[in-house]
Amino acid sequence: MWRQTLFWVIVSCILFYMTIPAIVVVMTSFNPGEILSFPPNGFSLRWYEKALTYPDFRGAFRTGLIVALISSTLALVIGTSFAFLVVRYVFPGKNLLEGILSSPLIIPHFTTGFGFLLLGAHLNLNQTLTIIIMTHVVLVLPFVARAVYVSLLNIDPNFERSAANLGASPFMVLSRITVPLIIPGMAGGWLVASILSLTEFSASLYVTASRTQTLPVAMYNYIREYTDPTVAAVSALLIIATMLILMAANHFLGLRKILAIDSH
Amino acid sequence: MSKRPFLIPFLVPAILVAVIFLAALAEILQYSLREFIPGSLDVGGFTLDNFARIYRPVYFKAVINTFVLSLATAFFTLILSYPIAFALVRTKVEWVRTLLILLSITPLFTGEIVRTYAWMLVLGTNGFLNTMLLDIGVISEPVTFMYTRAGVVIALVQFAMPVMIIILATAISHINTDYEKAAANLGARPWTVITRVVIPLTMPGIISGFIVIFAWTMSAFATPQLIGGGKVLMISNAIYLQGFSALNFPFAATLSVIALISAFASLALMKLIANRLERQTAIH
Numbered sequence: 001m002w003r004q005t006l007f008w009v010i011v012s013c014i015l016f017y018m019t020i021p022a023i024v025v026v027m028t029s030f031n032p033g034e035i036l037s038f039p040p041n042g043f044s045l046r047w048y049e050k051a052l053t054y055p056d057f058r059g060a061f062r063t064g065l066i067v068a069l070i071s072s073t074l075a076l077v078i079g080t081s082f083a084f085l086v087v088r089y090v091f092p093g094k095n096l097l098e099g100i101l102s103s104p105l106i107i108p109h110f111t112t113g114f115g116f117l118l119l120g121a122h123l124n125l126n127q128t129l130t131i132i133i134m135t136h137v138v139l140v141l142p143f144v145a146r147a148v149y150v151s152l153l154n155i156d157p158n159f160e161r162s163a164a165n166l167g168a169s170p171f172m173v174l175s176r177i178t179v180p181l182i183i184p185g186m187a188g189g190w191l192v193a194s195i196l197s198l199t200e201f202s203a204s205l206y207v208t209a210s211r212t213q214t215l216p217v218a219m220y221n222y223i224r225e226y227t228d229p230t231v232a233a234v235s236a237l238l239i240i241a242t243m244l245i246l247m248a249a250n251h252f253l254g255l256r257k258i259l260a261i262d263s264h
Numbered sequence: 265m266s267k268r269p270f271l272i273p274f275l276v277p278a279i280l281v282a283v284i285f286l287a288a289l290a291e292i293l294q295y296s297l298r299e300f301i302p303g304s305l306d307v308g309g310f311t312l313d314n315f316a317r318i319y320r321p322v323y324f325k326a327v328i329n330t331f332v333l334s335l336a337t338a339f340f341t342l343i344l345s346y347p348i349a350f351a352l353v354r355t356k357v358e359w360v361r362t363l364l365i366l367l368s369i370t371p372l373f374t375g376e377i378v379r380t381y382a383w384m385l386v387l388g389t390n391g392f393l394n395t396m397l398l399d400i401g402v403i404s405e406p407v408t409f410m411y412t413r414a415g416v417v418i419a420l421v422q423f424a425m426p427v428m429i430i431i432l433a434t435a436i437s438h439i440n441t442d443y444e445k446a447a448a449n450l451g452a453r454p455w456t457v458i459t460r461v462v463i464p465l466t467m468p469g470i471i472s473g474f475i476v477i478f479a480w481t482m483s484a485f486a487t488p489q490l491i492g493g494g495k496v497l498m499i500s501n502a503i504y505l506q507g508f509s510a511l512n513f514p515f516a517a518t519l520s521v522i523a524l525i526s527a528f529a530s531l532a533l534m535k536l537i538a539n540r541l542e543r544q545t546a547i548h
Contacts, residue, residue, distance in 0.1 A: 003454055007347065007351070008351075010347055011347050011348060011351045014344050014347060014348055015348070015364075015367055015368070017344070017422065018367060018368060018371060018422055018425060019367055020386060020392070021379060021382030021383050021385070021386055021422065022370075022371075022374075022382060024382060024385045024386050024391075024392045025378075025381070025382045025385060027392075028385050035390075077277070078277040078278060078281055081270070081273070081274035081277065081278070082274065082277075082278040084270065084274060085270070085271065085274050085275060085278070089268050089270075089271055091268075091271060091275070097278060097279065097282055100282040100285065100286065101278060101281065101282055101285075103285075104285070106479055106527060106528070106531065107289075107483075107524060107527070108482065108483030108485075108500065108523055108524075108527065109483055109485070110483065110485050110500045110503060110504070110520075110523075111289075111292065111483075111520045111523055111524055112285075112288065114292060114503065114507065114516065114517070114520050115285075115288030115289050115291055115292045115520075116288045118288070118291035118292060118294075118295055118513070118517070119284075119287055119288040119291045122291060134284055137281060138281060138284070138285045138288075141281060170269040170270070171269075174270070195373045196373075198375075199373065199374065199375025199376070199377075199378070200375070201375060201376045201377050201485070201486055202376065202483070202485040202486065202500070205485075205504075206507075216375055216376065216377040216378075219377045219378075219381070220377055220486065220490075223377075223381055223384075223490065231381055232381070232385065235374075235378040235381055235382060238374060238375070238378055239370070239374055239378065242370055242373045242374050243366065243370055245373075246366060246369060246370060246373065247366065250362065250365065250366070
């Protein structure tokens with residue numbers, strides 16, 4: 001019994017370490033003073049007001065949202081069709097293409113960002129939305145392709161075979177049988193891709209300019225110039241939004257299923 | 265009728281993305297071989313001078329620092345994630361499981377900047393941790409966490425834990441619990457069951473988690489930049505300094521090539537060690 005208790009005490013301590021930054025951010029965001037203090041000496045929403053009206057954050061949030069929506073949707077289309085090829089077809093250069101497209105998982109984001117900065121300069125697309133979206137598509141593509149790949153492996157090929165035997169054209173089989181069966185994987189992959197794109201920082205720092213900066217870049221610039229808790233308010237909003245999205249995803253899609261954790 | 269009706273339309277976009285990505289990487293390689301013209305963003309002719317410069321102690325130190333910090337982060341992440349992953353898989357109480365998943369996965373999706381900023385608030389001289397420790401009376405003067413390697417690792421480990429927990433939980437969920445029951449029935453103490461049965465059976469997960477976190481930490485940028493504050497220099501920070509402060513794009517590109525090579529080389533090295541370890545544990 002004491003072993004069980006000791007185990008749960010250790011688990012609680014580790015969880016405390018994992019959550020303390022988020023708790024401190026939320027506490028700080030309600031702090032009335034410019035200078036951070038613990039425990040807070042009051043309650044105020046002034047930093048939320050400042051965060052929500054600060055033009056840089058508003059612009060950056062809008063840009064980030066546009067970039068995330070376009071790049072995760074492009075990644076969904078490209079990643080789904082590529083995952084389909086990987087699972088169903090054999091073609092020359094398949095392994096090479098798979099290796100190149102999944103290498104952004106290993107290649108540091110700052111390297112990818114720097115490469116796209118140089119490429120953008122070369123193509124006269126320097127720090128435009130086009131080059132930012134290209135960068136984000138490359139970075140989030142492996143996550144979408146992976147999610148769809150797993151769903152494709154899990155469908156029973158008999159469904160597709162019987163549809164084809166009953167005279168459905170390949171396009172009919174794809175649109176009426178295959179795609180509906182992998183919708184959960186596509187939705188999960190798209191969700192992960194858009195969150196990753198919204199919060200991506202290292203590569204975005206290289207490919208954006210102050211006109212086209214995304215929210216994490218705007219927050220970084222703010223932290224370097226000011227010490228007041230405005231960024232704490234933005235962070236608290238982002239943490240709460242993320243938790244709500246994850247709770248919804250857990251409810252509708254099952255996080256354990258998305259993450260492939262299941263006990264026997 | 266072709267047997268592979270979707271091959272061409274599905275292949276073209278994937279190839280296009282791959283070509284664009286390779287072009288971006290090729291730009292880095294190209295720049296790394298160019299001459300730097302001070303005060304100008306244009307570059308000169310081809311040269312190998314940039315690669316000769318990386319032997320300077322400051323850059324050599326950044327490479328070593330990156331390696332050591334990544335190793336330390338992967339190690340502590342493993343130690344702290346294992347109990348959480350174990351609890352997550354084995355608890356029978358549904359709300360505990362949901363809580364564990366939400367608390368351990370959320371940090372993964374909040375992004376580098378939010379997490380780093382949060383740790384700055386915790387670790388600062390007048391931050392949460394120092395205030396607490398001073399209040400309790402454990403310390404009489406604030407401890408410096410900011411601008412130290414320890415501070416950077418404390419933050420990096422917390423970011424790395426969600427990924428490690430997912431990998432370990434998957435490995436633990438694949439264990440057949442009969443092995444543990446058999447060991448316990450034969451008189452093994454709980455601690456022995458953990459060290460002799462559970463941990464060896466999850467060795468593949470432990471190894472792949474360690475490698476993933478090691479590679480991941482090598483590409484950390486915001487945390488050493490803000491918490492390290494220029495005192496803890498990783499390759500990523502050296503590249504940023506060269507690119508954006510010195511505006512020396514050719515040398516920044518050279519350091520990026522070094523970052524790429526060291527990432528792939530250490531991954532290959534770790535895979536080699538991992539294969540050996542796995543063969544050894546398989547024999548037992």
